[in-house]
Amino acid sequence: MAKPDLPKPITLAVAGVSHRFGARKAVDNVTLTVAAGELVCLVGSSGCGKTTLLRIVAGLEELQEGRVVIDGCAIAEPGYIVPPEARGVGFVFQDYALFPHLTVAKNVAFGLNRLAPAERIKRSEEVLVQVGMSDYAGAYPHQLSGGQQQRVALARALAPRPRVMLLDEPFSGLDTRLREQIRDDALHVLKSSGTATLMVTHDPEEAMFMADRLAIMRAGRIEQEGSPVEVYAQPATAFVASFFGQVNELHGTVHGGTVETPFGALAAPGLGDGTKVDVLVRPEALRLTAAVEGQSHAVAARVMAARLLGRSSWIHLSLAEPWRAGMTAAGPHEGQAGYFHFHARVPGRFLPREGEILAVGLEPSQAFVFPAGAPK
Numbered sequence: 001m002a003k004p005d006l007p008k009p010i011t012l013a014v015a016g017v018s019h020r021f022g023a024r025k026a027v028d029n030v031t032l033t034v035a036a037g038e039l040v041c042l043v044g045s046s047g048c049g050k051t052t053l054l055r056i057v058a059g060l061e062e063l064q065e066g067r068v069v070i071d072g073c074a075i076a077e078p079g080y081i082v083p084p085e086a087r088g089v090g091f092v093f094q095d096y097a098l099f100p101h102l103t104v105a106k107n108v109a110f111g112l113n114r115l116a117p118a119e120r121i122k123r124s125e126e127v128l129v130q131v132g133m134s135d136y137a138g139a140y141p142h143q144l145s146g147g148q149q150q151r152v153a154l155a156r157a158l159a160p161r162p163r164v165m166l167l168d169e170p171f172s173g174l175d176t177r178l179r180e181q182i183r184d185d186a187l188h189v190l191k192s193s194g195t196a197t198l199m200v201t202h203d204p205e206e207a208m209f210m211a212d213r214l215a216i217m218r219a220g221r222i223e224q225e226g227s228p229v230e231v232y233a234q235p236a237t238a239f240v241a242s243f244f245g246q247v248n249e250l251h252g253t254v255h256g257g258t259v260e261t262p263f264g265a266l267a268a269p270g271l272g273d274g275t276k277v278d279v280l281v282r283p284e285a286l287r288l289t290a291a292v293e294g295q296s297h298a299v300a301a302r303v304m305a306a307r308l309l310g311r312s313s314w315i316h317l318s319l320a321e322p323w324r325a326g327m328t329a330a331g332p333h334e335g336q337a338g339y340f341h342f343h344a345r346v347p348g349r350f351l352p353r354e355g356e357i358l359a360v361g362l363e364p365s366q367a368f369v370f371p372a373g374a375p376k
Contacts, residue, residue: 013033013070017029027049034198041210048219070088090166091157092150092167111156127155133148167199172201179206183210184209249278262340280369281367301342303356
């Protein structure tokens, strides 16, 4: 009989951390943990506080309120600060921050000054093999591509065997094709190292790809935390629901525990009758099929444009007929009763002609109802 997976020990704990820059509160009472071997992504738009939190953990920003703990020992709390170099933390910066006058091997060995020379060489060779850069040990940073520099930066951070790895937008400077390959390689290296990793990114797709757990930040606070599946499929707020990409937005009113939409009634749990609500429908929630002449369809829409995006098609649609009063659409014609310009994302190549009428179905699990006016 297989043994159940036991919870991994917590390596990094951030408790009640707040930080101000003048009158602005950049981080607001954040509590977060990262277990050994776990990769947690802090994700949010620019200015939400995610990089400030990362710098506090690294010791590059002085703690003002709260506590930071690694392996059960406080490294930062009011009146007590462990210097960055003594924290057992590896940091990969957005710009890699390699020393231009040192070779790849010497860059990697830079933080290993506590080891004997032979051990420094051995350890730097080990991590260069791990990141696939052993053939470039004698090269200088300017002789490397952006992706190769990123690999070296990761090797340098891993070389001292840190208890915690911090990554600040590590792939943002790479082109799309290279970014996909490098982050895949980095994920396998980080997971095999068993190090607790906290990564900052503003890219939702990258966060979903990399993370065991997501922490969505807005205005200095964690809006929602959970696995990528939990956060995507069960968003706690309108901000989280809309963070993962464009949504179709409608406005309505709750009656009898539901709200009417052009695609049918949706449940509005916990919201009383008469409550004004925003309805957010993901483009991938809409199912498009050819409308059959002579048959009635619950929802019929006219194709305005269709574009192939590679792995999926993006379809611009408008309702073929007005729907019942009391529901309005958000967008260029917001508030115009009966008008609804919306988008559907369909897997693969699906390019209906402009003006074609399609039947539209809805997957309710990808449509979300929130009180009107919530931040998005």
